[in-house]
Amino acid sequence: MLKNITIIAFDLDDTLWPCMPTLEHAEQTLYRWLQHHYPRITERHTAIQMVETRKQFMEQDKRFTIDFSLMRQEFLKRLAIEAQYDPIDVSEGGFDVFYDARQEVSFYDDVLPCLERLQSKYRLGAISNGNANVEKVGLGHLIEHAVSASDLQVAKPDKQIFHHLAERFGASVDRVLYVGDHPHYDVVGSIEAGLQAVWINREDTAWPDELPHPKYQISSLHELELLL
Template identity: 25%
Template sequence: MIRAVLFDLDETLIDRAPAIRAFVADQYHRCADILSAIPSERYQQEFLEVEQFGRVAKKIVYPELAARLGLGDEAAAELLQDYTVHYPRYATLRPEARPTLDRLRSMEMSLGIVTNGVAEVQFGKIDALNLRTYFRTILVSAVEGVSKPDPVIFQRAAERLDLLQGECLFIGDNPLVDVVAAEASGMSAAWLANTESPWPSDVPEPRHRLSTLADIIPLLDRR
């Protein structure tokens, strides 16, 4: 019996693509003193290419980006600091996320988040969207000292809820880091289908595929 639903954050609860594009465009103007010699279009294109749709940590992204653009370590550090301070306010919640969370809460489901990232940024996004009160537990990899897809972070989330892994359903957009990893830890998992992270052809199809977060409700009703 499923008693808890756990979520990935970026590109699952949060619609990441429009947020990061808006942020990068604004960062270019905020940091014009160090970026003025670089065309805006090039900066945005290089950033998105280096970060690989969020798969690369920003502490790696900005030094590589600076090197590509002929900037130094000081510029990389300034850009990273700008990201840490300003990016959380760009977070955009999927339109169906809050109604789904409300419905799950009315069903007396325990809710949690398991996300990779830096605490200041991830908690900043959660608080900017007023989400914290929905969740009994929030695990951020930088705080936990372990990241998805390591099964430990999934097991730890279940323990924080005083549940077995088999009583938890994990929802995520990344086929391997979220879905395959959660199931390997002993949880059930559902894939939020995402064209930016397509399901690999060499991996067995997911047991549960969601077109939208609202699909969680009928999935639970069938169980």
């Protein structure tokens, strides 16, 4: 059993909702917006080509691995310049469209009922390397503090981001339990930062052989409640 926990913090993408359907929806929404408002861009790139080009673009600047919002804004500027549109107009308008659609998540069935029960006993937080917004996705009434990599310019598994969340709560790291799906970024990263950790493995994937095995593994948040 987990002991002396006063705060439970969660990863977001693939922990509280599936990530890929969310991003695919946002990409498609952006592409349709570009087709309507800036057609020369979509005449130059199919939707699939745009995704592949963006992945290549992301590799050009280390900042983009920490700040996905910056990466998408800069990529839209590049597309605009290539198609001879105003880069600021395309970047600002396009990013707003993408960002709003990116917040339209579909929670796993266990998430809302479990978080509501947990909130009655624990303070809840979130840490993410992505750009989901807990207020906009509908968790603002449950999540007290949320930290993103772009806020600190430091990403998981760096210890600083975990320590920063504990500081936001005014708590020592050993009183914080972190729940996430990524073996390295979430589980090993949080343990090395001094937190307690639970691996949520919703897809029954194998744990990487090269990493130390976690003490606690669950397949849903219902199982988390049984550990507390």
